[in-house]
Amino acid sequence: EVNYKWNFKQGYFVNHKKTWKINKKEGGGLINFYTIHILYNLLFFFQNIKIKKIKKFHQKNILTKCLIFGTIEKNTKLIINVNCNSNKSEHTLEVKTKKNIYKLLNDQKNWIKGFKIFINKKKLKKKFIKTDRKKLTLISYHKLFYQNVQRKQNNVNSKIAHYLCNKLFKLI
Numbered sequence: 225e226v227n228y229k230w231n232f233k234q235g236y237f238v239n240h241k242k243t244w245k246i247n248k249k250e251g252g253g254l255i256n257f258y259t260i261h262i263l264y265n266l267l268f269f270f271q272n273i274k275i276k277k278i279k280k281f282h283q284k285n286i287l288t289k290c291l292i293f294g295t296i297e298k299n300t301k302l303i304i305n306v307n308c309n310s311n312k313s314e315h316t317l318e319v320k321t322k323k324n325i326y327k328l329l330n331d332q333k334n335w336i337k338g339f340k341i342f343i344n345k346k347k348l349k350k351k352f353i354k355t356d357r358k359k360l361t362l363i364s365y366h367k368l369f370y371q372n373v374q375r376k377q378n379n380v381n382s383k384i385a386h387y388l389c390n391k392l393f394k395l396i
Contacts, residue, residue: 225301225320231310254287267381270296
């Protein structure tokens, strides 16, 4: 079983300023702007992702929460929970196998700091290299422009993530 959870408070629900990030017609919204990142991240680890159904929740005519159910490789259960109006910040990928539960967790507002890794609920005590957004962006762009093999796979995964988002819109 694979569970992916991303809960956070989107800026609109703090400052009430409407931007393209909450408007699906402008390329934003919970699915176009946020869920596509989840799908892309999952495609880094898994292939053959199938979306079966979606439960959606609205506030003020804005899609704020989705529970997405599907499968990976035909027999692995997939549950995605994304909420852009949550008071709790949490970004988690949990993979349950027959023998172990692996969990990558970030419960900080800063998406590059505070990740913890658990195996069977036991936290790994390893020091990780500290970095910042500028370094991560530089590394990402370097990989994007200078490593053709990885760029081709990124393009394929991006295309698949867009296809899956279109499928979600059909299920809504």
